[in-house]
Amino acid sequence: MSQTIVKIDGLVKRYKELTAVDDLSLEIQEGEILGLLGPNGSGKTTTINCLLSLLSYDEGNIEVFGSKMTPDNYKAKAKIGVISQNVAVFDELNVYENIDYFCGLYIKDKKLRRQYTDEAIEFAGLNDFKKFKPKKLSGGLLRRLNIACGIAHKPSLIILDEPTVAVDPQSRNRILEGIEKLNRDGASIIYTSHYMEEVEQLCSRIIIMDKGKNIASGTKEELKKKVNITETIKAEVRNADEETLSKIKQLPHITSSEYDGKLLTVKCSGGKHNLIRLIEVLNEHELHLGRVYTELPTLNDVFLEITGKQLRDKED
Amino acid sequence: MLLHMLKYDFKIMMKNKSLLFWLIAFPIILGSFFHLAFSSIFDTEFQADAIPVIIIDDEGAEQLSDIMGQVESDGETLFKTEMLSYDKAMKKISDNDAEAALDPKSLKLYMSPDGSSISQTIVKQFIDSYRINTSIITEAYQKDPSKASEVTERLMSDISLIKRGELTEGSLNIFDQYYYNLVAMVAFYGSLVGLSTACRNQANLSASAARKASSPLRKSTAAASGLLSAFFAESICVVSSISYIIFVLGENLGKELPLVYLGGIAGGMTGVSIGYFIGSVGSLPENKKSSIITAFTMTCCFLSGLMDASMKLKIEENVPILNHINPIALISDMFYCLNIYSDHKQYLINLVSVLAVSAVFCALTFIFTRRKKYASL
Ligand SMILES: Nc1ncnc2c1ncn2[C@@H]1O[C@H](COP(=O)(O)OP(=O)(O)OP(=O)(O)O)[C@@H](O)[C@H]1O
Ligand SMILES: [Mg+2]
Numbered sequence: 001m002s003q004t005i006v007k008i009d010g011l012v013k014r015y016k017e018l019t020a021v022d023d024l025s026l027e028i029q030e031g032e033i034l035g036l037l038g039p040n041g042s043g044k045t046t047t048i049n050c051l052l053s054l055l056s057y058d059e060g061n062i063e064v065f066g067s068k069m070t071p072d073n074y075k076a077k078a079k080i081g082v083i084s085q086n087v088a089v090f091d092e093l094n095v096y097e098n099i100d101y102f103c104g105l106y107i108k109d110k111k112l113r114r115q116y117t118d119e120a121i122e123f124a125g126l127n128d129f130k131k132f133k134p135k136k137l138s139g140g141l142l143r144r145l146n147i148a149c150g151i152a153h154k155p156s157l158i159i160l161d162e163p164t165v166a167v168d169p170q171s172r173n174r175i176l177e178g179i180e181k182l183n184r185d186g187a188s189i190i191y192t193s194h195y196m197e198e199v200e201q202l203c204s205r206i207i208i209m210d211k212g213k214n215i216a217s218g219t220k221e222e223l224k225k226k227v228n229i230t231e232t233i234k235a236e237v238r239n240a241d242e243e244t245l246s247k248i249k250q251l252p253h254i255t256s257s258e259y260d261g262k263l264l265t266v267k268c269s270g271g272k273h274n275l276i277r278l279i280e281v282l283n284e285h286e287l288h289l290g291r292v293y294t295e296l297p298t299l300n301d302v303f304l305e306i307t308g309k310q311l312r313d314k315e316d
Numbered sequence: 317m318l319l320h321m322l323k324y325d326f327k328i329m330m331k332n333k334s335l336l337f338w339l340i341a342f343p344i345i346l347g348s349f350f351h352l353a354f355s356s357i358f359d360t361e362f363q364a365d366a367i368p369v370i371i372i373d374d375e376g377a378e379q380l381s382d383i384m385g386q387v388e389s390d391g392e393t394l395f396k397t398e399m400l401s402y403d404k405a406m407k408k409i410s411d412n413d414a415e416a417a418l419d420p421k422s423l424k425l426y427m428s429p430d431g432s433s434i435s436q437t438i439v440k441q442f443i444d445s446y447r448i449n450t451s452i453i454t455e456a457y458q459k460d461p462s463k464a465s466e467v468t469e470r471l472m473s474d475i476s477l478i479k480r481g482e483l484t485e486g487s488l489n490i491f492d493q494y495y496y497n498l499v500a501m502v503a504f505y506g507s508l509v510g511l512s513t514a515c516r517n518q519a520n521l522s523a524s525a526a527r528k529a530s531s532p533l534r535k536s537t538a539a540a541s542g543l544l545s546a547f548f549a550e551s552i553c554v555v556s557s558i559s560y561i562i563f564v565l566g567e568n569l570g571k572e573l574p575l576v577y578l579g580g581i582a583g584g585m586t587g588v589s590i591g592y593f594i595g596s597v598g599s600l601p602e603n604k605k606s607s608i609i610t611a612f613t614m615t616c617c618f619l620s621g622l623m624d625a626s627m628k629l630k631i632e633e634n635v636p637i638l639n640h641i642n643p644i645a646l647i648s649d650m651f652y653c654l655n656i657y658s659d660h661k662q663y664l665i666n667l668v669s670v671l672a673v674s675a676v677f678c679a680l681t682f683i684f685t686r687r688k689k690y691a692s693l
Contacts, residue, residue: 056689074532088523092331105531
C-alpha cells in the first residue's frame, strides 16, 4: 500500500490584499511524480514555500511524512530535497564545495558525504567543472548545479520548482531524464512548471493551478477526458472565403474553427473522418492546401476549457 | 555540523571580494595615503628654522608660550614664540610678518594669508592636539582631582615628544588621531561582515539562505557559526590593519601592543554584531542595507575626525553627546586613552562598554532570528 507523503489541506496564503494560494488541497503518494502546472503567478512557488514552512500561511494544514510540518520538524526536513526556482548556491564556493556544503547540512559522516557529493556531481554531469565558480558556469550547467545541491543527500521527497527555466532543449532533456532516474530510485517528486509538454512527459499525476486554486487534477488521460475536444486539425490554406468557412462550421463534430489568413484551426469532438470531410470541403472550393496535421488534445486545451484563457503563449 | 558550517562560512567570507576590499585594501590604501601626506609635509619642504608664532598677550599666554617653547627637537625648538597685544598681532599677521597668531584663552588661531602652508599646518595640528589635551585635563580633573597632575605631566611629555627626528619618520603624535580613527573604521566595517553573514542565514534575503532554512540545520547553529566565523574573519582584518600601520608604516598606535590589538578586536566584534543585527531585521535587500551601513560608517568616521582631526573637537564643543554615542569615536577613544592615561581604568571602561554593545546586539539578534517563518520571501 502506498503511503501519503504530503497532505495539504485547505491552504490559504495572502500577501496583504492578494490571495496567492486560495483553498488549495493536494496529496502526494509515495513513488509519484506530481506535476504542479500553472501560468506565471498562479501560486506554485508560494505553495512550495508554505509546504517547506518557510512562509507563514493564513489557513490550512500541512502534513509531511505523516507529521505536521513546522519549522522545527527536522525529521521531515532531513528527508526533503529542494531545488528552488532561483538558483541557490554560493558564488564564493566552487561546484564541489557548494554541493559538499549543502550535503553537509544533512549528512554528518564525512566519508559518506564525499561519496554522495561525488555521486551528485556524476549525476548532474558536472565532472569537468568541479573547480568552477558558479559565475563561470553556463545557464544550463548552473541549473544542474542547483539540482545537484538539492539532491546530493538522497532525499525521499524531492521538490523541484521550475528547474528548467532558461535551459536549452538538450540540457532540459538531460534534466528530465535525471528526474525520472531519481524517481526510479525511489524518490517521490513534486515538479512545478508552466511548460505543459514537460509535465505531460514526466508526471504521473498533474494538478493544474490558476490564481492559487487547484482547478483540475488527475492523470493526463483523465484530464484530457475533461475536455470535449478529441482532436485539433490544422491546415495551411490561402484565400479561404467566408462561404468555405461557414461550410466548415456546419460539418458534424466540429466545435470551433478559426482562420487567420494562413492557418485554419478546427477543433473536433468525437466522430470519425473529420479530417477527410474537411479536406473534401476545401477541395470543393479549389483551395490550395499546404501542410495539414492533427493534434491530440493538450493540457493547454484543458486549461483553456476551464479558465477561458491560454496556459501560455505558443512562442514561449 | 558546527565545524562544517564554520569552515564554509569562513571560506565564503574570505572569498568575498568587496568585503576584502573594504576591510583590507581600503584601510591599507588610506593608511598609506595618510603616511605619505603627513611625512611629506615634514620630509620635503619643512625648513630647519623654528616657526614664528605670535601669542596674544592674554590670560594663559605665559603657560602656552612655555609649553610651545618645550616642543623641541635635537635641541632646536619647533616654535619661536613672541608675546604681543591683539592689535599688534593682527597687524603683523595681515602684513605677513608672522605665520600665525594664537589666542591663549580661546585657543583661536589666526593665520597670515601668505604664510607657508606647511608651517601653518604644523601650528594648526599642534593647537588641535593641545585643545584635545586641555579638555582631557579638565575632564580628568573633574573625575579625580588627585590624578590631574599626573595626566598633565604625561601630556606635557607627549607634546614635547614632537621632535624633528620623529617628524621625518612621520610619527608625529598629533597625527595619531588619524590612525586611531582608521583602525576604528576597520573595526566598524565589521558590520559589513556581520551583514553578509546575516544575509546567508535569513531566508527572505537570499535563495541560499532559504535552502538552508529548509534543511534540518538549526537556526541557532547557523547563527552561532555565522557570528563566530564573522568575528574571526573580522579579527584577522583588524589585526592586519593594525600590524600594517605599526610595522609597515612605522606609526605609533600606543605603547601596549596587546591592548591595542585587544581594543581593535573588541571594536570589530561590535561592528560584526551591529551588522548582523541590521541584516537580521527588516526585509530590505542586502545591497540597500550594505549602502546604509557604508554611509553610516563613513559619517561616523567623518564626525570622529577621520578626514579632518578638528571635527571631533568641534563636536566636543557643540554637541558633546555625539562623541559618546558615535561608535567610531568610542573605539578610537580606546586607543587614545591607552596613550593618555597612565592607568588602564578609562581604557577598560571603554573596552567594557564596546563589548557590552556587542553583547546587546548579539542577544537582540538571537531573539529576532527566533522568528522562524516569513510573511513574505
Ligand atoms: N513576496 C511577495 N509579496 C507579495 N506578493 C507576492 C510575493 N511573492 C509572490 N507574490 C504574488 O503571489 C502570486 C503567486 O506567486 P508565485 O511566485 O507563487 O507564483 P508562481 O506560480 O510560482 O509563478 P512563476 O511561474 O512565475 O514562478 C503572484 O501574483 C505574485 O505576484
Ligand atoms: Mg514560481
